[in-house]
Amino acid sequence: MSRPPAGRLVALFALMAFAFGAISVRLMVLQVSQAKELQDRGFDQRVRTIDLPAQRGQILDRNGARLALSTPADDVYADPQLVDDPWGTATRLSPLLDVGVPDLVHAMTSDGTFVYLARQLGRDASDRIQRLDLPGIGLLPTSRRSYPAGPLASQVLGFVGTDGVGLTGLELGYQDVLAGTPGERTHELGLSGQAIVGGVDEERAPIAGASVVTTIDRDLQFQAQAALEQAVMEQGARGGTVIVMDPRNAEVLAMVSYPWFDPNTFEDAPSSTFRNRAVTDAYEPGSTNKVITAAAAIQERAIPLGMRLLVPWTMPVGDYVIHDSHSHGIMQMTLGDIVAESSNIGAVKVADRLGASALATYLARFGLGHATGVGFPGESNGIMLPLDQWSDTSLATMAYGQGIAATPLQMVSVYSTIANDGRWVQPTLVRGTVGPDGTLDEHAAAPTRRVVSAETARMVTQMLAYAVEDGTGTNAQILGYQVAGKTGTARIPTGDGSGYLEGQYIASFIGYLPAGDPSVVVAAILDRPAAVYGGLAAAPLFKRVALAAIARLGIAPADRVPLPPHALPVG
Amino acid sequence: MVFGIVVVNVLLAQTSFRIGEAERHLEELSEDHLELVREQATLSAPGRISAWASRHGMRLPDDIRILHAPGSGPGEPTGADTPSSSTDPNGTKGSGAKGDPPT
Secondary structure: OOOOOHHHHHHHHHHHHHHHHHHHHHHHHHHHHOHHHHHHHHHHHHEEEEEEOOOOOOEEOOOOOEEEEEEEEEEEEEOOOOOOOHHHHHHHHHHHHOOOHHHHHHHHOOOOOOEEEEEEEEHHHHHHHHHHOOOOEEEEEEEEEEOOOOOOOHHHHOOEOOOOOEOOHHHHHOHHHHHOEOEEEEEEEOOOOOEOOOOOEEEEOOEOOOEEEEOOOHHHHHHHHHHHHHHHHHHOOOEEEEEEEEOOOOEEEEEEEEOOOOHHHHHHOOHHHHOOHHHHOOEOOHHHHHHHHHHHHHHOOOOOOOOOEEEOOEEEEOOEEEEOOOOOOOEEEOHHHHHHHOOHHHHHHHHHHHOHHHHHHHHHHOOOOOOOOOOOOOOOOOEOOOHHHOOOOHHHHHHOOOOOEEOHHHHHHHHHHHHOOOEEEOOEOEEEEEOOOOOEEEOOOOOEEEOOOHHHHHHHHHHHHHHHHHOOOHHHOEOOEOOEEEEEEEEEEOOOOOOEEEEEEEEEEEEEEOOOOOOEEEEEEEEOOOOOOHHHHHHHHHHHHHHHHHHHHOOOOOOOOOOOOOOOOOO | OHHHHHHHHHHHHHHHHHHHHHHHHHHHHHHHHHHHHHHHHHHOOHHHHHHHHHHOOOOOOOOOOOOOOOOOOOOOOOOOOOOOOOOOOOOOOOOOOOOOOOO
16 A cells, blocks of 8 residues: 655645634634624523513592403414414414404415404413414413493593503593503523523512592492483483582592493494593583572672562663573562572672672682692683673673583582582592502592681572472472572583574583581583473482482481571472 | 532422412412402492392382481481471462472
8 A cells, every 4th residue: 555645644734724723713703702792692592571561550439349450361463474374273263352264364464474363352262372372373461451330430430542551531540550560571591482490580570550549439320320321311311410429528429421431342432422521521500500699699798688689580681681581570589589499680680789700709719710620631621701801791691600611520519619618629539549558548638728608608508408499499309308409401502602502401400418417419410301491300310319329328317407588488 | 519410400490490380370360369350340330230130120119218217317307208398487478480490
């Protein structure tokens, strides 16, 4: 055998040395100069960070009954690039998602790498989907907002969108409180998706949102809604509003407007039903506003209580002729008679003695023209012209509640002030919040202010009791209880402000009981009822709701208040 | 020493799996709890109870009268059936707008 030439051995050696050197250099580059970068790249591939959604807080009634809460759910998505059998996959998913097969196929054959197939699916269904182990189908954890009582207090509660953010009502107003703070978890995963023992595993726990405790009484709210729905049906009304308030602390016990909606299926409801009209919509209150005229007149001593005014049926004011609702001869009326019989002309005569400046002052003191500050999104100020913009008829019309607009909540607040011995208390819908540790953080006491003296308030209460006992509000009488209240039948302005709709009225009755020691104020308002008048259409609704409040709250009768001086016969 | 390290690693791995399992179990129980809370709230909703009562023939009486036992309140101790009456001294009869519909 001949030995290979030495040259070839040298060449082979040189080649091997070069290769070894190249590998060494490459190793040096990888292990030294690029080591950090490559380590980071590998780390990034192993480490996953996922968001941990915070549990949204609940909304509770005043007794702890749950009105809104969140439960775990999943969003179902597809990666169309990874779905190998769209029709087969859609057929298996369709019954679980309650979505048609063609719609699912359309979604799963679309461009892109991500498409939602269903949002906020319950855990039962999503567990079944996970067990199917379908290629290209995935789940994202989320939560679903539930309203266990359906349409109960829906306009107060509002609802949240699919992204979990409040869109209306308290869900919107208390979004920051309810939402909590999302957390995140970072951990190292192997190829199979299993956590690497001893690897990175860090978690920043989410902070659950606080729960909001409302002043709403769930059972009374239900009774109020049932009564309102019945009244609307009986009267063929377009809608209506009921508010129940505790006058001692201005806590709203029930608040509803008809028509309402079910927040569990808000997508199917007309958006007009979302509005909490009791707070967001102003209406001309009509004769219920006479309580302010009367209170101001008493407080300012504009008219002695026993003084008899001559009240005709009609009276010219500026370019207009104002008249009472029904024709009558010239009558002698005291202030009490004017309130009880709801005389427009009488109210105008009282306002004349009071003066525009004083009436404007008391309208503002009672809270008209300013939002109550109840803390509800979109609360209306109502409409009250500044005194320097009053026309020559403003004093007259405002005396009996036209030419001025207030929200139902503002009007309830007016009567609550009288019932509370003349002291206004800011209405409230929320008592406080309950944090994750379960402690109740009560809101600070609501602001208050004195509007009229306690003596004035007592005199007005007597007049309102007279109105129910022998005036326009007799349909609000409740056996065993003395009720104080006032009817209202108000014309409805046209949308363009050019006047009033012909023959269309808002009927209302606002009152409280027991007159001698008021425990509850109820406002009953109906939009264009068949019976037209507050005393005929709204007073029976007030009575139904007041009876429910008596039973629910255990209200006992109180000493009767005497009727005010009057010129008209009683009984 | 090598054997010891292997044993420690195995124990660590087992503990890690147990913790993961316990966390999943806790999460499931929390979800079940929330679901039960929701169910309880749904079942106790007054609308559901009212509908159930209606289906079973229950209804509210047409004329609700609330009676208070003697001593339960300052006025109208037995109550309820006595029509309200004026206590003022001016209650003279006469003509007026008594029959007028309300406003």
